[in-house]
Amino acid sequence: MELQWALLVLGFFLLSTESHGCGVGYIKKNTNCTDEDECETPSLCGENSQCVNTHGSYYCTCNEGFLSIPPNFTASTAGECVDINECFDKTPACPSDLVCVNTIGSYNCTNCPKGFIRDPKLNSSCKDVDECVSSVCEVHSRCTNTPGSFSCICSPGFDKHENTCTDIDECKDPDVCGTNADCKNLPGSFICECHTGYSNYSNNQSKCTDIDECKDPDVCGTNADCKNHIGSFICECHKGYSNYGNNQSKCTEMNCDEFKIESDMQGKLKDILTLLRDSCESLRDTGVGRQTGEQLLEILITSTDYLLSDGNIADSETLSQFLDAVENSMHLIGPQLKAPVTRMETHNTFAEVAVRRGQAPPSGCVTLSTDSALFNTSWETVVGKSYPGFGFVALVSYKDMESSSDQFHTISRERSDDRERNITYQLNSKVVTAVVSNPETKQLSEPVTLIFTHEQERAESEGVGYSCVYWNEAEGAWSGRGCEEAWSNSTHTACSCSHLSSFAVLMALYPIQESFELVLITRVGLVLSLLCLFLCILTFRFCRSIQGTRNSIHLHLSVCLFIADLVFLCGISSTHDQVGCAIVAGLLHFFFLSAFCWMLLEGVQLYRMVVLVFHTTLKHLYMYAAGYGVPLAIVIISAISYPRGYGTDRHCWLSLEFMWSFFAPVCIIVVLNSLFFIITVWKLAEKFSSLNPDLSKLRNIRGFTVTAVAQLCVLGGMWVFGCFLFQEEGTQVVLYLFTILNSLQGALIFIMHCLLSKQVREEYCKLISRICSDKEKKYSDFSTNQSSNSQRPLRSDQSTAESKI
The missing domain is CATH 2.10.25.10 (Laminin)
Structure with a gap:
């Protein structure tokens, strides 16, 4: 490859040399070849x-x-x-916690991987995100953070199923709590609820073991022996004690003498008591009754129904025996009932019984009801201070139970203001018996409530009232002591009672109007009394032959009685005006007291005439002070101390609780007057028996004394009858006697002090003869002077007649 590149460069060089005369990459500059x-x-x-x-x-x-x-x-x-692409290089272009991003000719380390976040303190590094800070996992699971991620682990007691944590039911394992407890599954856990008599000692997920209850010396008390069993215990009562078949309750002493059989009891009642007595003795001796509680209750209710339908418990003594037998029977039957609530009904009897058992005393409210009554109290009241391990409350209702009139005398005596109004009573509810296991029921810590349904639907009004009563066995009658009426309407009455017994609601019937005979006697008698008192006042004021201290006393006595009778006649029924009624009552109080005070002064005067100095007199100032000042002081003090005592709902007279302010002074005056009269009569007898008695004067004083004593007997006796009005016996007879004497007191005074007085009769004869002679003279003058002017002689005769009067 390198040889080929070299040959290529050499060929290019030769080509360039040829073209410029210089080699490739050179240019000819002047004559020299230079680099291009x-x-x-x-x-x-x-x-x-x-x-x-x-x-x-x-x-x-x-x-x-x-x-x-x-x-x-x-x-x-x-x-x-x-x-x-530097990011694909084997040598990391960025640190491990950064993300490499390639760019044209370079790269950047700017983005953190998922689950990391750039640390603001270090621009070139990322820090892990803690996803468990927020709720990223489901309920019942726990979050675990990892570098760049997290994981969700189910909480203990839960298992993962399709990405969801579901509860593990530990109770599917039958051995998890054992046989002495019930397993109860909970979300993520479980508890072992021990059976009675077992415990896991607060370790709710451990198996339960037997409790030795007999280690507690108080579990059975001192009247029984405790024996422990696996999961339980029993209390074996000593002889003479029983827990009524409740083997885990304390034992109480059995008193079978409560089922005492009287010789005069009804045959069916004797049978009931005999049966209950036998069952009681069986419980006392063996701990097991001859019949169960349910059987005994059925026998009692059936027998009670027979007695009520037979109608043989109308008298007070039999009724007391019957109600006492039912109450004692429930004390024996109630603890033996097994069901928490037992109801039983026959034709004439309805019973409901609630029972609670347990080591701890029950608490809260308990309500029982029959077809005619509702009974409400608390379990604390039911069991009382001593709790033997069980408690019961019973309510028994009786139908068709009648009460005779003599069974209402107790409530009549207690409500003396009602007696004054001649009230009659009748039962207006069914009689019920309330029984609790608490032996102390004579004075409960908190009152119980009974709501009765009325037999007759009548709203409480002026003529009708309702009373909450209980049967007082000691007195054989209905009594209201310890029971109060909470509220009442036309159909129901609620009673609050501080003791337990047999209860009922009495309907009081008030006489709306006085009888026509009494009203007639009162009005006619008072009118006659006013006329007679008016004649007495004229006689005592203008009759010169009888003027003296005693005559002045009679004058003021007549004035007081005249004003009192007039106020009585016009204002005694003005109860619509409270202030006016109080004024009327105050005036009657004052003038009747004044009348008695003037009678006392007459007794004092007679005493002074016979015992002290003959022909002695009392000063008028002293008489006015005693006759008007003393009553006025009594009325003022009474009005200040108890202003509500003046005026009642029916009459403008003193209220019953305030009557002492009148009867107390009257009783004192009558006693003092009686003493004065006794001494006076005694001294008169001595003077009549002396050697040289002044017979004419003594006979006058004797006549005075007789009339004064008669006057005291009439007026004083009238108010004695008034006192007896508040007694039950002979109320109607006493009422008529009081009304007659009160209405005719003026006529009696006129007869005793005027018509029976020789001097007064002579004055009356003179007055009548003068009137008759004047009439005859006028008639003769008129007949003889018929043609002359008659006006002048007529004026002369009139003036003469007035001067003579």
């Missing part, structure tokens, strides 16, 4: 190349980054410069 610079010819070698001149020739070389093909070519040899 072929590189002065532009673009002789082409692009990406350089021309290199030589003596007599030239050659072309490629720039850096280009490869000469062929090497050192000339224009005649048709060579070229080809770009060199």
Whole structure:
């Protein structure tokens, strides 16, 4: 190859020499041959190349980054410069963490490989990208970073299936938790839930082993022996104790005397108690009853239904025995029931019982319901402070249970304001018995709620009221103590009670209007009393023959009773105006007290006339202070201390709880007056028995004393009957006596102090004779002077008559 190139160059040289006279690559300059610079010819070698001149020739070389093909070519040899791809060179053109990119005549190391990023601190290097910083893997898998990439590994408890991590069900292995636990699969894990009596001691993924419960000395208490079994234990009760078949509960003492049989009990009730007593004794002796709890409940409900339908428990004593037997029976039956809730219904009886068992006391609310009532309480109230390992609550409802009228006397005594209004009661709900396992139910820590359905749908109003009551066995009647009405409407009444027993809702029927006979007696009697008192006032004021201290006392007594009766007649029923009603009650309070105070002054006056000095008198200032000042002070103090006591819903008189402000002073006055009259009568008897008695004066004083005592008996006795109005016995009779005496008190005073007084009768006769004589004189004057002027004599006669009056 090199020989051929040499021969080619030599041939070109000879050809040139011949043509110029000089050799090839030379030119003749003057006479000398000089080298020709072929590189002065532009673009002789082409692009990406350089021309290199030589003596007599030239050659072309490629720039850096280009490869000469062929090497050192000339224009005649048709060579070229080809770009060199530095990225394919065996020697790396770029560092390993950079990407080589070829360019024309060169290369660049600018781009980082996938999974890398250029480090801003070093322009010529790339750093790895941590793809695990972002959520590049699915749920239940873990991300692992690698140089330039990452990998996703499933979390423990998961297995990869079709690029997805799925949960591994460890519970498919039957031996993973063993036979003493239930395996529960969880996402990525599992737990072993131990059976009762076994434990894995907080290691939820380990097998469970038996718990020796008898290591706890309190698990069975002191009345039983604990025996451990694989996965369980039993409490063997001592003799006389029982856990009612709940072998893992504490034992309580059996008191079978609760099923005491009385000689006067109904035959069916005796049979029930005999059966329950036998079952109780069997539990106490052997720990196993003769019948199951469900069987005993069915027998009890069936027998109860028979007793109610037979109608033999209407009297109080039988009703007490019946309700007590049911309550004691539920204490025996409830713990033996197996189901959490047991319901049983017959024609006349409905029962629901809830039972809870366990080592820990139950908590939360519990609600029982029958066809007529709903009972709500908490399990804390049901089990109480001592929890034997079980608790129960029962609600029994009775249909068609009647109550006689004598069974309402307790509630009547408790609600004395109702007694004043002559209220009658009747049952307006079915009777229910609420029983819990807690032995302390006389005063519960929190009240229980019972909602009753009314037998008669009547809204509470002025004429109807509802009372929450329980059966008081000690008194054999319904009582409201410890039970309050929470709310009431036409169909239901809610009761809140602080103890447990048998409950019901009583409907109180209020008399809306007084009877027509009482209203008639009151109005006619008061009108007559006002007329008589008015005559008494005129008599005591203008009758000169009886003027004196005692007459002044009678005058003010009549004035007080006149004003009191007038206010009573006009304003006693003005309850629509609260302020006006209170004023009426205050006026009645004041004037009735004043009347009694003036009666006391009469007794004092008689005492002074007989015992101290004869014909002694009381100063008017002292009498006014005692007759009006003392009652006024009592009324003012009473009004300040308890202003709500004046006026009630039905009458403008004192409220029942405030009645002491009237009866207390009245009782004191009656007692003092009685003492004065006793001493007066005693002294009169001594004077009559003396040697030289002044018979006329003594007889007058004796007459005064008799009328004063009679007056005290009439007015004082009237308010004694008023006190008996609040007793149940003989209410109607006492009411009529009080009304008659109250209405006719003015007439009685007029009879005793005016018509029965000889001096007053004489004055009345004189007055009547004068009036009659004046009429006769006027008639004769008129007949004899018929033709003359009659006006002047008529005026003269009138003035004469007025002066005589």
